[in-house]
Amino acid sequence: MKPVLLLLYCLSSPFAIRAEVIDRIVAVVDGHIITASDMRQQREIRGTLGDKPIEDEAALLQHVIDDYLIETNMTDVTADVTDGEVDAEMRKFGPGSDLPPAKVREAVRLRIRMRKYFDKRWGESIHPTDEDIRRYYENVFVPAAKERGLAAIPTLESVADSVRNNVFQEALNHEINIWLEAIRRKSKIEIFK
Template identity: 40%
Template structure:
């Protein structure tokens, strides 16, 4: 019996050894194409880099690779649109100013961060010209925002007294504009996506 057990153990070790050696020698994917957008490739390394930039810029919470890939696709589509729209220029001084605001670059190369910031500033300029300047707000909309969003949030945070509308009108107006802008961009982006050549690879 003990001979059988020893034999089985040895065989198990042998199999485990072979398995581990084979596993160690197995090729590993270190990078690949994840998507092609209008003949521009997005790789796994691009997604990782974008994640790092977002972390450095303290942009929203952790997302998985698929979510970041979708965001990169959007960025590429926006850049393609910007290329057809003259007059979108970003001052390098503005890029540096944003760069200097970053407390912890988290080991990302400065040029990569600059590129990330430049992209965001260009997109922002583009949306300002394309959409923001045409957005208007009405008193009804601002009142609605105050009643349905600001006041409940202020209550939730324990603010007492809740600031009146006239004290926060400017903030409310800005937020309404931002919401409208986000909505316009969402619709526009959906249309651009529909007309674009996008290929993703599982």
């Protein structure tokens, strides 16, 4: 019996030829294709730029789609990015991956451009009030601190600046999400599983 099994094993693997999918279209957004290699590249870029990794393929794909939609729709407000700004941002990151530097620079430029666009489009009109800060402190910050088991919860005055930033960011994210949702509704998105 054992020789037979051995023979079967030799025949089945490792010399059997298997086709491997090395790249494919994973989604089409308004006629623009997103491939598996694009996704791999995005994952590496996120790693290089210190972003929190997204393990779930579907979630990563949504990020890539969002990035494309944002890039193609942020045309109504000028948000130029200089090489100097890109260089300054690049210095924050380590040597990173095997990706060509041009691709990393391109990704960084896009991120700076997005940030500038969001600030100009909505950020300049978001001004958290003291009441907003106080409400955030009481409803979000304090419960979170308690949940983390902090012995001494910092006072509002001591954390006002960071709370203000959080309130600002939440308001900004809210505007961005509404805008993005409207763009998604009018876009043709096809995902291939």
